[in-house]
Amino acid sequence: MTLTAPVQPVLFPPPSVPAFFTDGDRYEWSHTGDVWTRTNGCWVPSRYDGLNDGQDDGTGWWTDAEVRASLGRAVEGWDVQQRFVPVDPGPVLPGRTLLALPPLRNAAQYVTEHQGAGLLVPLRDLVAKHDEDAAYDVPGVVTGRAMRDVVVEIVREQRRPRATYDEAAGRVYVRYDLPVAPPGRPAVVECLHVFVFTASPVEA
Secondary structure, eight states, X not given: OOOOSOOOOOSSOOSOOBSOOOTTOEEEETTTTEXXXXXXXXXXXXXXXXXXXXXXXXXXXXXXXXXXXXHHHHHHTTOTTEEEEOOOOOSSOOSEEOSSOOSOOOEEEEEEOTTTTOOEEEHHHHHHHHOHHHHTTSOSSBOHHHHHHHHHHHHHHSEXXXXXXXXXXXXXXXXXXXXXOOTTSOSEEEEEEEEEEBSSOOOO
């Protein structure tokens, strides 16, 4: 999926360092416009113009270890100028259908930001767009038990829920249809939650 919208400023640093990466993930520096996209296991730099994805722009290629270390420094230093964007899974959710939850692990919850570029953003960043004060009460990382509770509630309560577990990427995907009624909007909005397993601890 090629993203062409500019990188938007955010209030929070990356919520966590992912335990695993997968091709299509993005690592962004909002203050410079630099973006690295994971391609064939390497992080390939490109300017965020939607035109040259996959082309080296002279800033060099990164390894998973380098991106993980850089994200770790951003998390620890409360650096809001860097962010991790999980790849949008597209119309078919990766992994196996979730009949029982995988081993419980801490996870950062990402959701689709429908009002902007349609990126996957941390849940607390989405909350901040509507209520900045309330967003500070949204944890960047939740326990495996909390993740399980959210997934179970979505599957039980929402319309047409679909859930999968991608073990290689370390992610749980949950998609469902949400009926909406605002004028000029579709009658149903497709919502997506992506739980990215993390190496970071749950916030106190």
